[in-house]
Amino acid sequence: MMSKKDYYEILEVGKTASADELKKAYRRLAMQYHPDRNAGNAEAETRFKEINEAYEVLKDEQKRAAYDRYGHAAFEQGGGANPFDFNFGGAGGFADIFSEVFSEFMGGGSQRNYNPSGAVNGEDLRYDLTITLEEAYSGLEKNIVFNTTKSCDKCNGHGTKDGKEAPVCPTCRGKGRVHQQHGFMIMETTCPDCRGSGRKVKDVCPECRGTGYIADKKELKIKIPCGVDDGTRIRIAGEGAAGIRGGRNGDLYVFVNVKGHKLYERQGSDLYARIPVSMACAALGGCVEIPSVDGRKLELKIPAGTQNGHRLKIKNEGMPRLRSEQKGDLWVEVKVETPVNLSARQKELLEEFRAISGEDNCQPEEKSFFEKIKDLFTAA
Numbered sequence: 001m002m003s004k005k006d007y008y009e010i011l012e013v014g015k016t017a018s019a020d021e022l023k024k025a026y027r028r029l030a031m032q033y034h035p036d037r038n039a040g041n042a043e044a045e046t047r048f049k050e051i052n053e054a055y056e057v058l059k060d061e062q063k064r065a066a067y068d069r070y071g072h073a074a075f076e077q078g079g080g081a082n083p084f085d086f087n088f089g090g091a092g093g094f095a096d097i098f099s100e101v102f103s104e105f106m107g108g109g110s111q112r113n114y115n116p117s118g119a120v121n122g123e124d125l126r127y128d129l130t131i132t133l134e135e136a137y138s139g140l141e142k143n144i145v146f147n148t149t150k151s152c153d154k155c156n157g158h159g160t161k162d163g164k165e166a167p168v169c170p171t172c173r174g175k176g177r178v179h180q181q182h183g184f185m186i187m188e189t190t191c192p193d194c195r196g197s198g199r200k201v202k203d204v205c206p207e208c209r210g211t212g213y214i215a216d217k218k219e220l221k222i223k224i225p226c227g228v229d230d231g232t233r234i235r236i237a238g239e240g241a242a243g244i245r246g247g248r249n250g251d252l253y254v255f256v257n258v259k260g261h262k263l264y265e266r267q268g269s270d271l272y273a274r275i276p277v278s279m280a281c282a283a284l285g286g287c288v289e290i291p292s293v294d295g296r297k298l299e300l301k302i303p304a305g306t307q308n309g310h311r312l313k314i315k316n317e318g319m320p321r322l323r324s325e326q327k328g329d330l331w332v333e334v335k336v337e338t339p340v341n342l343s344a345r346q347k348e349l350l351e352e353f354r355a356i357s358g359e360d361n362c363q364p365e366e367k368s369f370f371e372k373i374k375d376l377f378t379a380a
């Protein structure tokens with residue numbers, strides 16, 4: 001597989017660059033490699049694409065966090081292993097980011113995606129959901145309540161006092177965008193007169209102050225699939241802020257945070273636990289009971305002669321794999337505990353044990369160790 005260039009390297013910034021530094025770097029590089037300035041230069045074109053791609057990811061706090069955590073793998077589609085459901089592209093694309101950054105740069109800037117029919121698309125929303133490992137194991141349904149916006153009822157989203165469609169903006173003739181010449185570059189920017197809506201409202205709706213939308217609270221039942229991992233982002237299409245004047249709704253992104261567990265640590269679909277075992281149990285063999293994530297009793301056989309740090313596997317008792325019937329494994333690390341606070345009787349038995357264990361082979365590692373180093377005792 002070809003390795004992709006690091007997004008931070010592409011933008012020539014450090015991993016800790018602020019949003020502002022990113023934007024500055026993007027502007028500088030996008031100007032430098034813009035096709036208008038580099039006609040026929042394929043290398044510049046590639047660079048320009050890379051710059052746009054890198055910036056599209058890093059400018060978005062959520063995508064950036066995912067990139068920092070998983071690298072390019074965070075955005076690779078398909079393959080099952082990818083816990084993300086990212087939705088790139090759509091109506092956006094590079095031209096949009098470019099004009100977005102530059103129009104903002106020139107004092108314009110529209111918050112919402114412009115649509116020539118006067119429709120405005122709703123924003124994507126983020127909801128952070130913290131769940132337990134047990135919930136991640138079994139999957140869950142949950143009612144969530146979140147703040148969003150909807151089309152203003154008073155003016156039907158037109159932002160006008162009379163609730164009728166506002167007249168077309170004379171500056172951009174309803175396009176929402178104007179062209180501006182900057183040196184040799186012509187750039188499309190948001191119309192400063194109508195702020196991109198393409199409509200010029202004279203008497204403003206008092207309810208929404210002319211924006212066409214009002215605050216709203218929404219309740220939604222969401223389904224979290226079993227096997228979901230910490231940092232997973234689930235896209236729920238169309239459940240973001242409502243579009244107005246016929247625009248489409250934004251999407252809701254549920255960011256799942258899985259809490260730490262008392263006993264288990266998770267790595268992918270495998271679980272890890274550390275269990276203390278008595279010296280006698282480790283030497284003679286025995287059985288310990290541990291709870292599975294869903295609370296069943298799991299019997300773990302400790303074979304005779306188990307050493308400290310030894311890992312035992314219980315198959316299929318890990319976490320469910322996303323979109324699969326399979327489960328990971330459970331690994332138990334045995335921590336052999338040396339007995340303390342011995343009674344006189346216990347001491348007596350151990351002394352006796354020591355006395356008869358000198359010559360035989362019950363501590364083979366110890367024996368070979370001292371065998372191996374005995375020539376190091378060279379002082380008289």
Ligand SMILES: [Zn+2]
Binds near residue numbers: 171173191196199
């Ligand atoms: Zn306009």
Ligand SMILES: [Zn+2]
Binds near residue numbers: 152155156157158
């Ligand atoms: Zn209104």
